[in-house]
Amino acid sequence: MGSLNVISHPLIEAKLTRMRDKNTSSQDFRLLLKEISILMGYEITRNFETVDAEVETPICVSKFPVLKESFFTIVPILRAGLGMVDGLLELMPFAHVGHIGLVRDEETHVPTEYYYKMPEGFEKSEVIVVDPMLATGGSAVDAISSLKKRGCTNIRLVNLVAVPEGIAAVQKAHPDVDIYVAAVDDGLNEDAYIVPGLGDAGDRIFGTK
Numbered sequence: 001m002g003s004l005n006v007i008s009h010p011l012i013e014a015k016l017t018r019m020r021d022k023n024t025s026s027q028d029f030r031l032l033l034k035e036i037s038i039l040m041g042y043e044i045t046r047n048f049e050t051v052d053a054e055v056e057t058p059i060c061v062s063k064f065p066v067l068k069e070s071f072f073t074i075v076p077i078l079r080a081g082l083g084m085v086d087g088l089l090e091l092m093p094f095a096h097v098g099h100i101g102l103v104r105d106e107e108t109h110v111p112t113e114y115y116y117k118m119p120e121g122f123e124k125s126e127v128i129v130v131d132p133m134l135a136t137g138g139s140a141v142d143a144i145s146s147l148k149k150r151g152c153t154n155i156r157l158v159n160l161v162a163v164p165e166g167i168a169a170v171q172k173a174h175p176d177v178d179i180y181v182a183a184v185d186d187g188l189n190e191d192a193y194i195v196p197g198l199g200d201a202g203d204r205i206f207g208t209k
């Protein structure tokens, strides 16, 4: 079973509280999401491998760790996942970015894929799927299935707010995937929105509705 990592930190908690506030503007919401993505990125990248390289300090030549050259692909689930890309790219400017467009049907809550574009060779890379919300889990499960169908074997999932239902759905469909979240909320309402949650992440990021 993949691990469930709840990244708790006072800075993340305080910023997430501001994102939950319905009076927070789109501008602030976007900035807070970027800042949290950077803070979460610190934990997500904790197991990155390093190798020793020779460096000449002003005093002498010695060996020090540098990041092992690896191929990473950040995959936002459109639209809302886009809000987490810039923060992660600040930590991993060498990463590539692929996109999967998914939208949930308002009545059935079942997602439909409307866009898919990956960088060349991505299937051999470490893939980081990002989406602020893990609600029923349908979108994350489909996005990961879509990537696996194309040959991806090394996938982790990063969400801002999740609920137990969504976590269970991903763990059942993709037991090999490690999940990183900033918070686990109570559950879903009748419209499959996270409670207490923060509303529709895509709408709040882009100011739609």
Ligand SMILES: O=P(O)(O)OC[C@H]1O[C@H](OP(=O)(O)OP(=O)(O)O)[C@H](O)[C@@H]1O
Pocket (backbone or CB within 6 Å): 077, 078, 079, 080, 081, 102, 103, 104, 105, 109, 111, 131, 132, 133, 134, 135, 136, 137, 138, 139, 140, 166, 192, 200, 201, 202, 203
């Ligand atoms: O776990 P689930 O029940 O699948 O719900 C989560 C999905 O719902 C939202 O996307 P939405 O369909 O609203 O699209 P948007 O990002 O374009 O707003 C959110 O960004 C996730 O992708």
Ligand SMILES: O=c1cc[nH]c(=O)[nH]1
Pocket (backbone or CB within 6 Å): 080, 133, 135, 192, 193, 194, 195, 197, 198, 199, 200, 201, 202
């Ligand atoms: O609470 C939720 C659930 C799904 N998608 C969102 O953006 N918010």
Ligand SMILES: [Mg+2]
Pocket (backbone or CB within 6 Å): 080, 200, 201, 202, 203
């Ligand atoms: Mg939405």
